[in-house]
Amino acid sequence: MITHKDLTARAKEQHPDAIHVSVDNFMNSPRYQEVIDGLQTGKTNDEQRVTAKVEKVIFACDAGMGSSAMGASMLKDKFKKAGIEGVDVSNTAVSAIPDDVDLVITHKDLTARAKEKQPDAEHISVDNFLNSPKYNDLVERLKNQS
Incomplete structure (x- = not known):
């Protein structure tokens, strides 16, 4: 559609x-x-x-300061340990998600709002910013991106 x-x-x-x-x-x-x-x-x-090349990842929460900051920090650490370079990871409020984002990670309760803000970005919805198996899947995927 x-x-x-x-x-x-x-x-x-x-x-x-x-x-x-x-x-x-x-x-x-x-x-x-x-x-x-x-x-x-x-x-x-x-x-x-x-399959698209991911260069900018945003963690988004209501205020963009608490849980999203912790999630972004944790993912940066996972990327560093995996040798993934050239991917910018940061955090913000859902209302301030930038236009140039490739991938948005939000708590499942905020995903609909994030998709409304940036419908063309890829979205990952998690239950817990600090402990999601989706992060390991993302790390594996980005290790293999060209």
Whole structure:
């Protein structure tokens, strides 16, 4: 489902199982080629995002100072131990997630808000910022990214 970025949240509420592509401009969006490529390869939009090169990871929480700061610090340490370089990891409030983020990590209760703020980013939802098996999966994935 292709929607204008201002309508993506509503479209996701009405059709949560659909693949959603959010665009700024219906007449000229670089996302259209991504959709075409996905149709040709049979991959969903989410599968394509997983294979994309991750250079900027944001931990986001309500205030952007407590739990997200601890999660970002912990992930930086995991990346360092794994020899992963060139990936910026920081934290912020959900309301301040930057436009250039590749991957957003939020507590499961905040994921919907984060997706509304940055619908084109990849999102990882966790139960606990300090202890999630998804971090080890991410480390393995980024060790293998080209």
